[in-house]
Amino acid sequence: MAVFNPGKKTGEERRNGAESSLSLIAQGMTVIGDMVCEGDLRVEGRIVGNLVCKSKLVVGTEGLVEGNVDATNATIEGKVQGTVVVRALLQLHETGKIMGDIVAEKMVVQAGAIFTGTCKMGKEGQDKLRSTTVPDLLSKLKKTTPAAEADKIVPRLVSEPVVA
Numbered sequence: 001m002a003v004f005n006p007g008k009k010t011g012e013e014r015r016n017g018a019e020s021s022l023s024l025i026a027q028g029m030t031v032i033g034d035m036v037c038e039g040d041l042r043v044e045g046r047i048v049g050n051l052v053c054k055s056k057l058v059v060g061t062e063g064l065v066e067g068n069v070d071a072t073n074a075t076i077e078g079k080v081q082g083t084v085v086v087r088a089l090l091q092l093h094e095t096g097k098i099m100g101d102i103v104a105e106k107m108v109v110q111a112g113a114i115f116t117g118t119c120k121m122g123k124e125g126q127d128k129l130r131s132t133t134v135p136d137l138l139s140k141l142k143k144t145t146p147a148a149e150a151d152k153i154v155p156r157l158v159s160e161p162v163v164a
Contacts, residue, residue: 027062034067043078050082061095076113083117085128103128119155 009112019038024098026029029045037053042064050067051057057071063078070085076096083101093111101117109115120128 025063027060059096 001055021040023037023039025041025043025045025047031046032048033068034049035047035051037051037057038055041051041053042057042058042060043065044060045062046064046066048066050120051065051069051071053069053071053074053129055072057069059065059074059076059078059080065080066082068082068085069080073090074084074090075079075091075093076084076098077093078095079097079099081099081153084098084103086102086104086107088105090102090107090108091115092107092115094097094110094157096110097114099116100118102115102119104119107119107121112159
């Protein structure tokens with residue numbers, strides 16, 4: 001514990017997992033492939049692939065996820081194209097768009113948000129959440145990756161010159 005600020009954690013306590021980590025996919029960045037994130041994740045760029053976030057996921061207003069999502073909590077301000085599974089609270093903001101099915105324990109939808117697909121909550125949602133485990137999702141990730149999209153992007157990324 002820090003001497004001058006008893007509420008603040010020391011660097012060692014943070015490294016030992018005493019504090020959740022935050023990862024960022026920045027605007028202008030594209031990640032191709034499936035991801036598993038233990039801590040919080042903020043997406044301001046683009047992910048082409050499936051995502052498992054064992055903590056809180058925020059897809060910012062410019063963020064785009066093209067693949068299935070499984071998160072403990074999620075706030076969607078940008079766009080997700082794929083199935084969204086949220087084990088606690090899903091917040092779909094007025095700028096948010098989900099083009100796919102939703103399974104959530106709880107959900108808040110602001111006016112102006114767009115959602116195209118089916119939604120399971122309550123008993124149906126709880127049954128689906130219990131029957132879908134992270135190991136199941138991880139084994140399915142390889143089968144459901146939008147590889148065709150990745151095949152289109154990778155040659156373009158490799159052939160484009162890097163401008164500093």
